[in-house]
Amino acid sequence: MMRFELLTAEDYVEVPWKNGRGMTSEIAREPRTGEEFDWRVSMAGITEDGPFSNFAGYNRVIVALDGAGFSLVHAEIDRSVLLGSLEPYEFSGDWATNCQLRGGPVRDFNVITARTRASARVEVAMGTRLHHFDCRGRVILAYCVRGALMAEPTTRVHAFVVAGETLRVDGADHVVVSGEDQESAAILVEIGLG
Numbered sequence: 502m503m504r505f506e507l508l509t510a511e512d513y514v515e516v517p518w519k520n521g522r523g524m525t526s527e528i529a530r531e532p533r534t535g536e537e538f539d540w541r542v543s544m545a546g547i548t549e550d551g552p553f554s555n556f557a558g559y560n561r562v563i564v565a566l567d568g569a570g571f572s573l574v575h576a577e578i579d580r581s582v583l584l585g586s587l588e589p590y591e592f593s594g595d596w597a598t599n600c601q602l603r604g605g606p607v608r609d610f611n612v613i614t615a616r617t618r619a620s621a622r623v624e625v626a627m628g629t630r631l632h633h634f635d636c637r638g639r640v641i642l643a644y645c646v647r648g649a650l651m652a653e654p655t656t657r658v659h660a661f662v663v664a665g666e667t668l669r670v671d672g673a674d675h676v677v678v679s680g681e682d683q684e685s686a687a688i689l690v691e692i693g694l695g
Contacts, residue, residue, distance in 0.1 A: 507660060529640075540618075559614060560593060563610070630680075635674070652668050653676070
């Protein structure tokens with residue numbers, strides 16, 4: 502059965518970070534409740550330097566939504582990565598990771614998948630280019646960063662998504678997502694199950 506759901510800020514669920522240093526707005530996750538999950542898509546505000554929560558057994562993708570960006574320092578691999586706005590970066594939730602802000606607070610977008618139960622592909626879409634997704638056995642989420650998005654699955658149901666909203670599509674054969682104009686920006690997430 503196809504699910505074509507528009508999620509707004511009222512639908513997002515505020516939960517504390519695992520390490521207690523902040524709060525996360527869960528946009529979508531499976532299962533919907535409980536400490537463990539197969540996958541989760543969320544946003545968080547980072548207001549100070551400090552450690553990330555440990556997610557052993559999970560893979561993570563993070564994208565800075567605004568601000569001057571930040572550096573992530575991974576102790577195990579002796580590596581530091583500098584991230585600007587709207588640059589997806591994937592890393593292991595097993596790594597001890599410390600965040601260093603570059604110029605004040607930022608908001609970030611996170612995709613976390615249990616390594617043995619799900620996978621994620623994350624891309625940033627700018628402008629009006631069409632993005633086609635084969636949805637069979639996958640969950641597609643399109644988060645609008647700025648401007649607006651248009652989406653249309655093969656059933657001819659249309660969606661119009663504005664900044665701060667997320668479109669979730671399950672069970673469709675195919676969906677097409679594009680920005681309304683050249684100023685539009687979105688984060689597109691494809692969750693593979695199993």
